[in-house]
Amino acid sequence: MSTPALLALAEELVAFGRKNGASQAEVLVRQGTEFSVDVREGEIEKLTEADSNGLTLRVFVDGKMARASSSDLSGETLHRLMANAIDRARLSSADPLAGLPEKNPLAIDVAALKIYDPALLDMPPEKKIAAARETEAICLADKRIKKSFGAGYRTNVGATLLANSNGFSGSYTRTSCSCYVYLQAGEGSNLFDEGWGDESPFLGRLETPEEIARKALHRVTRLIGGRKVETQNVPVVLEPPMTGSLLSFLFNCVNGNSIYLKQSFLAGKVGEQVGNELVTIIDDGTLPEGIGTKPFDAEGVPTQKTVVMEKGILRSYLMDTYAARKLGMKSTGNASGANNLYLAAGTSTPDEIIKSVSKGLLLTGTIGFGLVPTTGDISRGAFGLWIENGEIAFPVSEITISGNLGQILRGIQMVGNDLKFKDSITGPTMKIAEMTVGGK
């Protein structure tokens, strides 16, 4: 179905809901075209091509909500789902704060967001396969590489369409291409996996096979020979992907839903100094070419640039309409989650940061789930490089790192100048005063 036809379908379903007893209705449709190739040891392992649809709807009947979703867009199914949802809504409890966002004029210039690359539509599959093969071949030429888990290339074209009974009707299309390789190195049973991948809305912005291969090789070979260290408290330097991982956890702690449910250590702390002055954290759904850029969120609220923390002072949570009403605030356009969430760049070079550490850990990878938003506690498996006297000394593995996000935010000592928007949640290199490394 064409984009206008899908939008018409969404509008029709909203009208059907209103006519059949919904005080408010909202229909969101996603349509995507996917290409993906995985190669391993030079051969194509899997080739997938598909297009798909998905529809979600919400209805409110006198403040009572119900939801539904379907991959089947036949009129019969959708009308049945809408009617069922209206029936079910009556069994929910009335909640005066539940409902659609207020009518909000959408004044965003979608073209200025730069999330659509027509060149991607014309790229022949052979070129995508060749890029994946080339990325892997460069890596396999390196004798230190024991095995390849494979390399891959993916493209996606995705349309998002939203209509609601407050008169909102809008759509946008984004493109995405990505390339990755994942490798194994090491000896005997002391093996390490690492890799690298890159994603962009624009073909021309994607890292070349050479760049991706070089980074993947660097990331895996530097771990060879990793060993445990003694249990101790030391400064920890996070590489940019690790800063991003810490910010993903921070998102859970500033997400409006965690706040009104009091499942975050940051609940009730807006206006307070929760980090030191090096800490400025921003979510920007309008960032041109951003991986998380979109003109409006999953409720049709325009995205914006939200300062979450400014020089350590908590300024705002990231909220959808309901959480914002619960907290007496305004939606920040985060009904789809974090948009582009990042730690603002500092002034130090990554080299200066490593040089400042007399003994500590350069964290390059984590494994496991030990993240508790209620307390801010962090406990994870870790990999990295040991730093001694400002120099990389040797690789470490099978250790754990533990700390607390509240203490970390107050104890950030240096922030790097190497911020790049390669992920929707990201940040530069940074140095944390102290975490516990668990080892021998």
Added chain:
Amino acid sequence: MIDINRRAFLRRGGIGLAATLTSGLWFDLLARGAVPPPSATLFEERFGVTREQMRAILASALSKGGDFSELYFEYKIRNSVRMEEDIIKDSSENITLGVGIRVLKGAQTGYGYTDDITFEKMKRTALTAAAIAAGTSRLSVADLTQKVSPLQVYDLQTPMKDVLLKAKVEMVKLAYTAAQSHDKRITKVQAGLMDEIQYVTIANSEGLIISDARPQVVLFVSSTAEENGVRNTGFKAAGGRTGQDFFLKTETPASIGNAASADAITLLSAIDPPAGEQPVVLGSLQSGVMIHEAVGHPLEADGNRKKTSIMWDKLGQQVANPIVTIYDDPTIPHHSGSMNVDDEGTIPTKTMLIEKGKLVGFLQDRLSAKLMNMDPNGHGRRASYRDVPIPRMANTVLGTGDAAVEDIIKSVKKGFFAETYQGGQVSDSGKFTFSVNMGYLIEDGKLTRPVKNATLIGTNVQILNEVEMIANDTRYFLGTCGKEGQSASVTAGTPTLKLRQMTVGGRS
């Protein structure tokens, strides 16, 4: 950064999985309490896809010279109810309908899928998948013969699909109220019920056609306790491929709510774990996650066929202490990972992985089994019709030993006892972690202070040799397993066991 190579086990629950069935006309086909009629190919009756059409699509898929083609039809209805802040916040009904078309050519896979199951669209999708091969048709498609699984591993006596939404709302309220009234320090509760029924039909170019109708239900509660500015969250989920009776007889909504709140209250006085290497006792409640990560994932056939798993060259070797026996059994009645038939039409069998310390088998799907010249054992699973089947666990179990739980704890002078988990994660290289939500210190052979948020880390080769004592109090942990972006419902079971030494991540 695209993280493709981690395999993870997360405890079941959360809003994304929450859910309830309302009646759809589709359910009219299945009488109350009845086993689905084995001869019915549901997609023929409900969606009008005839066997002739299936054969024609399978033939299109082979038209470029593939060795094998397959259709995977899926129709799934998942419903949920969610309660928080003392009110039913919402309910949802989610429909998944589509077909995945797979073509194999040697070790290569061509895949296409569509949610539009008209003949024309399926045929186009088949031609896309066919392009993995670049020649002309060599094989014809056999006549489709209905096969019926001899297994019936689901509890269909009181199916959730027949339970009215009102009754489901009551179950959620009971769990919520029990959690809230457990202790006055409980400040917030969330409770949810998710149930689904998934209909699948698999047809392939070798002439197989087989169907399954799989129920699944989970009730979960998350409780937050607060005292003197300290806040902690406890969690409990229960369910399986079962029905309403489970919540009357096995785990009542109230027991689930109480368990979540009890954890939250205990955690209020919990301390940070002591960091470093120490003896570790894994309690039976949820420690199956260790078996899942340390043994299950590394023994999935794909990683061994590709020689990326640390175990690929160890078949027939002694890899663990002889007291260790580990198997995966998709035929355990009513468990969350159980299946009458896997997602490629193979009838699953209990599969020995490690027998008395010796590595004896892998978890196989069709492709790996063929390339490794072994038999498939019914572990080919997929998250949805959008995904290719890959070798997965179902219900992974460590066999019982003869030690008494008290003796195991008594044998530890100073160590750590792990009780509840957030989950675990493993890399292909065999390095894994478990994230312990709550445990206890062991001091002079006794459990003493509660401990929160500890990480255990190790490598599978090492941990298998650290198992020193095993009890016989097996319990199963309900979880969702993630691999290559695909999720699967699983359980993992273990008795209480002792590890001589493991690294515990904590604070010092």
